[in-house]
Amino acid sequence: MNFDEHAAKSLVLAPAGIPVPRGQICRTAKEAAQAVGAIGPAAIKAQVAAGKRGKAGGIKPADTPEEAERVAAAILGMSIGEYKVERVLVEEQANIAHEFYAAVLTDTEARKPLVLFSTQGGMDIEKVAAANPNAIRRQHVDLDVEPGAVDFVSMLAGLQLGDAQASVADILSRLYAAYRRRDAELLEINPLAQLADRRVVALDCKFVLDDAAAYRQEDIVRFGAPAPMTALEQRGAENGLKFIQVDGNVGVLANGAGLTMTTMDVIRHFGGRPANFLEIGGEAYTKSAAALDLVLSNPGVKSLIINFCGAFARTDVMAEGVVKAWQELKPAIPVFFSIHGTGEDEAIALVRARLGIEPYDLMEDAIQAAVRAAQ
Amino acid sequence: MIMRRSSKVIVLGITGRQGTFWTEKMLAYGTQVVAGVNPKRAGGRHCDVPIFASTAQAVRDTGGDVAVMFIPPATAREAAVSAMEAGIKHLVVLTEHIPAQDVMAMHAAAARHGTRIVGPNTAGLVTPGECFIGIMPAFVPSVFKPGHVGVISRSGSLGTLVCLELTRSGLGQSAFIGIGGDPMLGTTTRDALAALDHDPPTEAVVIVGEIGGTMEEDAADYARTMRKPVAAFIAGAASPPGKKMGHAGAIVTGNRGGYASKRRALEAAGVIVADTPAEIAHALSGRNPRPRLHAAGVS
Numbered sequence: 001m002n003f004d005e006h007a008a009k010s011l012v013l014a015p016a017g018i019p020v021p022r023g024q025i026c027r028t029a030k031e032a033a034q035a036v037g038a039i040g041p042a043a044i045k046a047q048v049a050a051g052k053r054g055k056a057g058g059i060k061p062a063d064t065p066e067e068a069e070r071v072a073a074a075i076l077g078m079s080i081g082e083y084k085v086e087r088v089l090v091e092e093q094a095n096i097a098h099e100f101y102a103a104v105l106t107d108t109e110a111r112k113p114l115v116l117f118s119t120q121g122g123m124d125i126e127k128v129a130a131a132n133p134n135a136i137r138r139q140h141v142d143l144d145v146e147p148g149a150v151d152f153v154s155m156l157a158g159l160q161l162g163d164a165q166a167s168v169a170d171i172l173s174r175l176y177a178a179y180r181r182r183d184a185e186l187l188e189i190n191p192l193a194q195l196a197d198r199r200v201v202a203l204d205c206k207f208v209l210d211d212a213a214a215y216r217q218e219d220i221v222r223f224g225a226p227a228p229m230t231a232l233e234q235r236g237a238e239n240g241l242k243f244i245q246v247d248g249n250v251g252v253l254a255n256g257a258g259l260t261m262t263t264m265d266v267i268r269h270f271g272g273r274p275a276n277f278l279e280i281g282g283e284a285y286t287k288s289a290a291a292l293d294l295v296l297s298n299p300g301v302k303s304l305i306i307n308f309c310g311a312f313a314r315t316d317v318m319a320e321g322v323v324k325a326w327q328e329l330k331p332a333i334p335v336f337f338s339i340h341g342t343g344e345d346e347a348i349a350l351v352r353a354r355l356g357i358e359p360y361d362l363m364e365d366a367i368q369a370a371v372r373a374a375q
Numbered sequence: 376m377i378m379r380r381s382s383k384v385i386v387l388g389i390t391g392r393q394g395t396f397w398t399e400k401m402l403a404y405g406t407q408v409v410a411g412v413n414p415k416r417a418g419g420r421h422c423d424v425p426i427f428a429s430t431a432q433a434v435r436d437t438g439g440d441v442a443v444m445f446i447p448p449a450t451a452r453e454a455a456v457s458a459m460e461a462g463i464k465h466l467v468v469l470t471e472h473i474p475a476q477d478v479m480a481m482h483a484a485a486a487r488h489g490t491r492i493v494g495p496n497t498a499g500l501v502t503p504g505e506c507f508i509g510i511m512p513a514f515v516p517s518v519f520k521p522g523h524v525g526v527i528s529r530s531g532s533l534g535t536l537v538c539l540e541l542t543r544s545g546l547g548q549s550a551f552i553g554i555g556g557d558p559m560l561g562t563t564t565r566d567a568l569a570a571l572d573h574d575p576p577t578e579a580v581v582i583v584g585e586i587g588g589t590m591e592e593d594a595a596d597y598a599r600t601m602r603k604p605v606a607a608f609i610a611g612a613a614s615p616p617g618k619k620m621g622h623a624g625a626i627v628t629g630n631r632g633g634y635a636s637k638r639r640a641l642e643a644a645g646v647i648v649a650d651t652p653a654e655i656a657h658a659l660s661g662r663n664p665r666p667r668l669h670a671a672g673v674s
Contacts, residue, residue, distance in 0.1 A: 106475050106476070106479070108475075108558045108559050108588070109588075109589070111478075111479055111482045111559045112479055112482075112483070113476075113479065142483055143476070143479050143480040143483040144480070144483035144484055144486070144487050145483075180476065183474055183475075183476055185475060210474055210475045210476070212448065212472040212473060212474045212475065213474035213475070213476070213477075215448075215449065216449070216474070244615070246615060254532070255532050256530055256531060256532025256533065257530060257556065257585075258528070258529060258530020258531070258532055258533030258534070258556070258583070258585055258610050259530065259532035259533045259535075259536060259610075260532075261533075261585065261586070261610040261611045261613070261614050262533050262536070262608075262610045262652060264613040264614065265610060265611070265612045265613045265651070266651050266652075267613070268612065268613040269650055269651055274613060277614065309532045309533070309535045309536045309539070310512060310532075310535070311498045311510055311511050311512055311531035311532055311534070311535045312393075312469075312498060312510035312531055313532065340515075340517065340518065340535065340536065340539050341512040341515055341518060341532075341535045341539070342512040342515065344515065344517070362653070363536065363652070363653075364651060364652075364653050
């Protein structure tokens with residue numbers, strides 16, 4: 001899950017002892033004017049968990065309360081990426097001498113945390129990496145030998161940071177601790193600025209929480225910004241189901257991400273258009289009734305393929321859920337079954353007896369029939 | 376990572392609902408389940424298997440060398456590290472949704488102890504006719520039968536489907552290696568490919584991949600050096616880019632890890648990439664698609 005800048009700074013950086021500018025969250029232009037009155041010349045920054053806020057016009061300076069009111073009024077209500085701006089951060093203006101880049105992230109290929117630092121901050125780090133790979137220092141951390149495993153001072157050797165060196169090393173060490181403490185996937189400060197008064201502060205922050213660790217970060221999860229969802233996707237999420245609406249007309253109910261993606265691929269292969277992704281893998285396989293409800297609620301669905309290939313997910317349990325929901329939902333569209341794997345004999349018998357439908361022996365035949373029925 | 380009937384298996388979390396269901400299935404299939412672990416039930420028996428207070432005790436008393444985890448995400452790291460410290464050499468991690476930092480800690484511990492982790496989020500390992508470890512329908516005769524094709528799969532459900540298609544075409548399997556759906560795996564597609572390459576009963580290999588990550592591209596580099604034929608199916612050609620489709624590993628961003636990149640890399644290495652799961656079997660057996668598929672509309 002993503003967090004906006006203010007949440008990242010106040011919930012993750014500041015508690016870790018990393019300096020951040022003074023700032024205030026405002027929901028109206030009036031509040032922004034008052035805030036500038038209190039803290040002086042400021043930056044008005046749209047608070048959305050999207051990148052490129054500056055380029056989208058979501059970050060503007062304001063020297064006076066009047067200017068702040070005007071600027072905040074323009075920013076509040078604009079849309080950046082998929083998000084609508086509902087709050088701005090009014091933050092004291094920084095007199096920047098140097099801009100650095102610092103981040104800790106999960107390197108899935110190395111299967112280790114990776115600490116990154118560059119003296120070229122303030123710009124897109126991918127561009128720095130492409131143009132000048134030597135400008136980026138990289139340090140992997142072995143989780144079996146931490147803490148104290150990372151020597152942040154030697155990581156910075158030769159970068160000529162001058163009087164910023166000690167502060168930067170300290171901030172990197174705190175950033176790494178915060179990454180660990182908060183189960184971050186990514187914790188990035190860009191820019192990490194040395195100000196004219198020589199202090200080093202985090203001017204922006206991006207924090208992505210590992211969704212799998214949300215259960216042990218309960219005190220901050222509610223401040224996160226979940227990705228925008230359609231009403232049906234929302235309903236799925238509330239039932240613990242990963243449902244993604246796609247622009248097609250063949251509904252998909254399958255178990256497991258791999259089989260579901262494959263079902264979508266084969267629909268496409270036979271010239272059809274899948275209407276959704278829906279995973280009832282893992283423990284969610286017991287939720288086939290709620291899943292059927294979701295798929296049938298998707299407007300535009302003209303036929304439905306129910307494709308079960310049970311390994312962990314027992315097809316007899318899934319079929320039972322479908323049969324139960326069927327009595328209530330009474331699907332008005334043609335439904336095609338393919339059932340194999342764990343529990344298949346019971347599942348096939350159940351569908352045959354209770355729904356009067358004969359499951360196809362070959363998955364591809366069932367999908368082809370569903371595609372044809374949707375045309 | 377190819378299990379034999381001689382493998383001695385310890386089940387962590389044996390007394391839970393799923394642990395019980397699958398331990399019974401494993402035992403019935405012929406897997407040597409020698410111990411279970413549950414501190415509260417130590418000294419007793421479950422599914423007629425002796426229960427120990429710790430993995431260390433189970434290893435000492437039974438000589439178990441493989442552990443399989445039916446353990447929830449919050450305690451998976453602790454259970455895995457204890458098993459590695461107890462000297463377990465093969466650790467099959469079925470658990471899905473383990474926090475990434477715990478997964479990294481498990482891999483770091485595995486490197487120190489010399490443990491082979493399969494998973495996380497794997498459906499397990501099957502050696503048809505011998506034994507299986509995990510949550511695969513090894514016991515369903517339409518899905519698995521002994522033979523000479525090695526199958527590598529990130530997904531349990533899709534791996535099941537592919538084995539079903541192979542069996543239907545008369546192609547039995549020498550081994551099924553479920554590598555798992557986690558973004559950070561202990562055993563990669565390439566690791567499994569190398570193991571099957573060196574496995575005498577295996578005469579051909581099927582890679583069942585997915586969009587996301589670069590494991591299929593890495594495996595292609597190895598496939599290039601192989602004499603055994605390799606076929607592949609990659610799921611996710613029709614998935615919208617930028618969306619996480621369930622498996623945390625299956626995310627498409629830009630070109631990297633996307634369907635086209637994987638297909639290109641595999642084909643350049645001489646791997647036959649099938650458009651549908653059924654076509655894998657046809658590719659390996661050198662037959663054209665069954666007339667039945669084409670006739671489906673007129674029958």
